Amino acid sequence: MPSNKTLLFLLLGFLACSHPDPTHENSAPTIARGAEPSGPEAAKPNEQPNGMHADLADEDVPVEKYGDGAKAFAKVRETLLANYYAEGMTEDDLWRAATAGMLEKVDPKMKKWNKLLSPREIAEIKNDLHGEVVGIGVHIQFDSKSGYADVLATIPGSPSEKAGLVAGDKIVTVNGKLYKGMRMKDVVADIRGKSGEAVTLSVLRADKLVTFTITRDKVTYDQPLHALLPDNVGWVKIPSFTDKTPGAVRASLEDLERKGAKALIVDVRQSPGGHFERALETASLFLPEGTPIVTLSKRNKGEETHKAKGKPVLADVPVAVLVNEGTASGAEILTGALREGRNARIVGAKTLGKWSVQSLDDLPNGYAFKYTVSLFKTPAGASYEGKGLVPDVQVTMDEQTLAKANASKPEERLTNDVQLRTAKELLVHK
Numbered sequence: 001m002p003s004n005k006t007l008l009f010l011l012l013g014f015l016a017c018s019h020p021d022p023t024h025e026n027s028a029p030t031i032a033r034g035a036e037p038s039g040p041e042a043a044k045p046n047e048q049p050n051g052m053h054a055d056l057a058d059e060d061v062p063v064e065k066y067g068d069g070a071k072a073f074a075k076v077r078e079t080l081l082a083n084y085y086a087e088g089m090t091e092d093d094l095w096r097a098a099t100a101g102m103l104e105k106v107d108p109k110m111k112k113w114n115k116l117l118s119p120r121e122i123a124e125i126k127n128d129l130h131g132e133v134v135g136i137g138v139h140i141q142f143d144s145k146s147g148y149a150d151v152l153a154t155i156p157g158s159p160s161e162k163a164g165l166v167a168g169d170k171i172v173t174v175n176g177k178l179y180k181g182m183r184m185k186d187v188v189a190d191i192r193g194k195s196g197e198a199v200t201l202s203v204l205r206a207d208k209l210v211t212f213t214i215t216r217d218k219v220t221y222d223q224p225l226h227a228l229l230p231d232n233v234g235w236v237k238i239p240s241f242t243d244k245t246p247g248a249v250r251a252s253l254e255d256l257e258r259k260g261a262k263a264l265i266v267d268v269r270q271s272p273g274g275h276f277e278r279a280l281e282t283a284s285l286f287l288p289e290g291t292p293i294v295t296l297s298k299r300n301k302g303e304e305t306h307k308a309k310g311k312p313v314l315a316d317v318p319v320a321v322l323v324n325e326g327t328a329s330g331a332e333i334l335t336g337a338l339r340e341g342r343n344a345r346i347v348g349a350k351t352l353g354k355w356s357v358q359s360l361d362d363l364p365n366g367y368a369f370k371y372t373v374s375l376f377k378t379p380a381g382a383s384y385e386g387k388g389l390v391p392d393v394q395v396t397m398d399e400q401t402l403a404k405a406n407a408s409k410p411e412e413r414l415t416n417d418v419q420l421r422t423a424k425e426l427l428v429h430k
Helices: 067-081 091-105 119-130 161-164 183-192 245-258 276-286 330-342 398-407 411-418 418-428
Strands: 005-008 027-029 116-117 132-135 139-144 146-154 169-176 198-205 206-217 217-220 225-229 233-237 262-269 292-298 301-309 319-323 347-348 356-362 368-377
Touching: 067 091, 091 198, 091 368, 116 119, 116 146, 119 132, 132 161, 139 161, 139 183, 139 292, 139 398, 139 418, 146 161, 146 398, 161 206, 169 183, 183 198, 217 418, 225 245, 233 245, 276 292, 319 330, 319 418, 347 418, 368 418
Parallel strands: 233 262, 262 319, 319 347
Antiparallel strands: 005 356, 027 139, 116 368, 132 217, 139 146, 146 169, 169 198, 198 206, 225 233, 292 301, 292 368, 356 368
8 A cells, every 4th residue: 555645445344343234234254354444425527616614414505614714613612622621732732633523524425435545544444455353363243232243154264163152152252352232343352353362252152151362463355255056157256355465356256267157246245345456356357348337426536447458257158147235336346347348247235335435645644534536336327326236236245144145165155045046047137
């Protein structure tokens, strides 16, 4: 990642455990991150100035003029420092709040993406985009009422798998700490730590309380998966777009080609996006060179269209794409590009509808700020901002059922995954 400015998709899972996603607020992998807020609040391409500079939701209320801003700010600052009830308030506290407020309030429809980030959050983002983090490699779903974290799955080869954690276990305490009434990020922060250090979990398994002491290590997560299904249908799952994604997806596609795949399912369910350039590189693996992938709309710069580069793999087989409510941003770009560039059929549930790009700029004090620099649309000009992309064949699955399917052995996956089964049948009987 460049040191001072990076163009990327920062959405859902790409801000470590700081802001829960309202649609899935208690489910996230502890190896990496919780979910950043998401939803339909992103700005429309032709939003007028009156739609900004006020803390308005969807109300069509005229914005009143705010003059003498510098004087008003100075007055509030002086008053808070002198009279605010809480002791210990500092100048730094006010400057931090002012910077964060400016980013979040200047454009209410983008407030979930425009953020001030701490040095810790920046480090976590860099880990996310690199595809590695120090942890134990377990995916959990958290219940704040009970304080328990349900184990949904473990990452193959991770410390949690080696220690014997399995799907269905309930994490009750971490190093003796209870989490009733707390948040996912509290659990995640305590499970994560320094490589080589141990963390002790008390785990409820059936009716027994079992203790696990697990040594943290670097975990490579969100690795693409692939398998050859019956009837020579290839399946490749893309959990996100990290630095490791394009190479891993190419290897998966080449293996499926060697094994004789005659059709292909691209699975981007629960894929929150990731790095913009890595998303483009991944899309190029599926599309003929020169095929448009996405069009960006930038302020004062018009539109720019990004096209596929290089030679694709399995370029001539029919394609289906699996999506759901967790499919966002970079994953939505790939879905739209395959629909328009490969006539792919889309199966599953409506996508999130996060069609904007953020830039991450460093600040001189070690913090950074993330702000929206462009909106995007499909090459044909379709935008699903705030709406989501509707599948050609709609098939719903709840989160628990999908988690069970993801934890299945390859030979059991079709049995447990109705969306995957539907996509396969669609391709076989095309």
